[in-house]
Amino acid sequence: MVERNGVVIVGAGPVGLVSAVCLARAGIPSVLLEASPETPRDLRASTVHPPTLDMLDEIGVADAYIKLGVTTDSWQVIHLGTRERVRFDLASIKDHTRHPYRLQCEQYNLAPILFEHARASGLVEIHLGAEVTDVAQDDDKVTARATIEGNLHTFEGRYLIGADGAHSVVRRCLGLPLEGFTYEHSTTLITTPFRFEDAIPELVGANYTWTWLDAGSMFRLRDEWRCTFYPRPGEADVELTDDVIESRMQGILERDEPYEVREKRNYKIHQRIVPDYRKGRIVLAGDAAHVTPPTGGLGMNGGIHDAVNLADKLARVCNGESDDLLDLYTRQRRPVAVAEILAQSHQNRIRMQLWDPEQRKEVLAHMRGLAADPERSKQMLLRTSMIEGLRQAAAVQ
Numbered sequence: 001m002v003e004r005n006g007v008v009i010v011g012a013g014p015v016g017l018v019s020a021v022c023l024a025r026a027g028i029p030s031v032l033l034e035a036s037p038e039t040p041r042d043l044r045a046s047t048v049h050p051p052t053l054d055m056l057d058e059i060g061v062a063d064a065y066i067k068l069g070v071t072t073d074s075w076q077v078i079h080l081g082t083r084e085r086v087r088f089d090l091a092s093i094k095d096h097t098r099h100p101y102r103l104q105c106e107q108y109n110l111a112p113i114l115f116e117h118a119r120a121s122g123l124v125e126i127h128l129g130a131e132v133t134d135v136a137q138d139d140d141k142v143t144a145r146a147t148i149e150g151n152l153h154t155f156e157g158r159y160l161i162g163a164d165g166a167h168s169v170v171r172r173c174l175g176l177p178l179e180g181f182t183y184e185h186s187t188t189l190i191t192t193p194f195r196f197e198d199a200i201p202e203l204v205g206a207n208y209t210w211t212w213l214d215a216g217s218m219f220r221l222r223d224e225w226r227c228t229f230y231p232r233p234g235e236a237d238v239e240l241t242d243d244v245i246e247s248r249m250q251g252i253l254e255r256d257e258p259y260e261v262r263e264k265r266n267y268k269i270h271q272r273i274v275p276d277y278r279k280g281r282i283v284l285a286g287d288a289a290h291v292t293p294p295t296g297g298l299g300m301n302g303g304i305h306d307a308v309n310l311a312d313k314l315a316r317v318c319n320g321e322s323d324d325l326l327d328l329y330t331r332q333r334r335p336v337a338v339a340e341i342l343a344q345s346h347q348n349r350i351r352m353q354l355w356d357p358e359q360r361k362e363v364l365a366h367m368r369g370l371a372a373d374p375e376r377s378k379q380m381l382l383r384t385s386m387i388e389g390l391r392q393a394a395a396v397q
């Protein structure tokens, strides 16, 4: 079967879905091919930064997403043993965003909202359970072949977006390497309904945490806390046994009762990027183009920023402008991924993985100095909230 459409999008994660909705708003039809029969409910992104909320607002989905999560107007580095902390208030960037706060809400809550908008537009042809096996292109068109219920289908379009995540088939078909490295150790993620906010009044919604023995983070979601842990020095990955998990949780706050653990998992961390986001009529976005440690919550946010930038350019190209605009997309988005997204998440990870008490004190002293200086603090928040990266990208011609 051959089907013709404006843009073929491979992958209905946040990046593919945002691309489809943005294209539809610009009047460009697309066909969205997603391998899974339904949206996965796995533990992935939960931090959404202010400019991403601004973008989601532009396409009419922010309010519904915000309603499903909790917002936090500050984040902090805190030592849970000494209760020393340095807090940064996002109100200081209120002149630069309509959403001067972080949203904490699971990524799987965003997909149904975006699907609804894509369907309502009448311009997005959605195929779930459609696993793309290869993509090809010639001077006039792109072709994606997908298996649906055991049958091979062929989809054609003028351009193709590879938004099929870290293991991208589209990237493989283009022969583009995902250059970089994989971190030696995994990070451990644990969720619990225990109300830490009642027991540790110093906590805010987003906390980068040290305890006497551990390092990690604690994020408050609507009805649970998401706690991450790095392996201790000399330790391999954290063992996911009940005893080990319980001892880690007791390190946050000692209690007589054991903690109720809802989910636990170890995940591998990479820092990788393709040398070019574009090859002819095929363009990569999101995790298909770059993968980064979750520290700082930049991967999905950066991918959504890619999608918004790319959809704007593809719409203009489909409406007759030169497709050189697609090279501008790489020139604008790739340097930001390298200098801001990959570099920042690496620095965040290094900073929190300090184990020497003296070094931790030095970091806190440095951050306290930063927090006390309104201008420097604002510049840092513009950067960590990804606003600065977007500005740098917009300035590239």
Ligand SMILES: Cc1cc2nc3c(=O)[nH]c(=O)nc-3n(C[C@H](O)[C@H](O)[C@H](O)COP(=O)(O)OP(=O)(O)OC[C@H]3O[C@@H](n4cnc5c(N)ncnc54)[C@H](O)[C@@H]3O)c2cc1C
Binding pocket: 010, 011, 012, 013, 014, 015, 016, 033, 034, 035, 036, 043, 044, 045, 046, 047, 048, 107, 130, 131, 132, 133, 163, 164, 165, 166, 167, 168, 169, 189, 267, 285, 286, 287, 288, 294, 296, 297, 298, 299, 300, 301, 302, 303
């Ligand atoms: C534990 C964890 C926590 C994280 N926390 C954050 C955070 O707080 N903030 C943040 O910004 N980021 C975070 N991230 C990163 C974030 O989850 C990813 O960056 C984001 O999911 C990337 O979106 P995507 O749409 O590019 O790819 P994906 O979400 O991976 O979506 C790709 C889609 O393509 C589909 N697909 C794959 N292959 C095919 C194929 N051959 N044919 C058709 N469809 C295909 C997949 O089924 C999937 O639906 C976290 C990641 C992890 C693992």
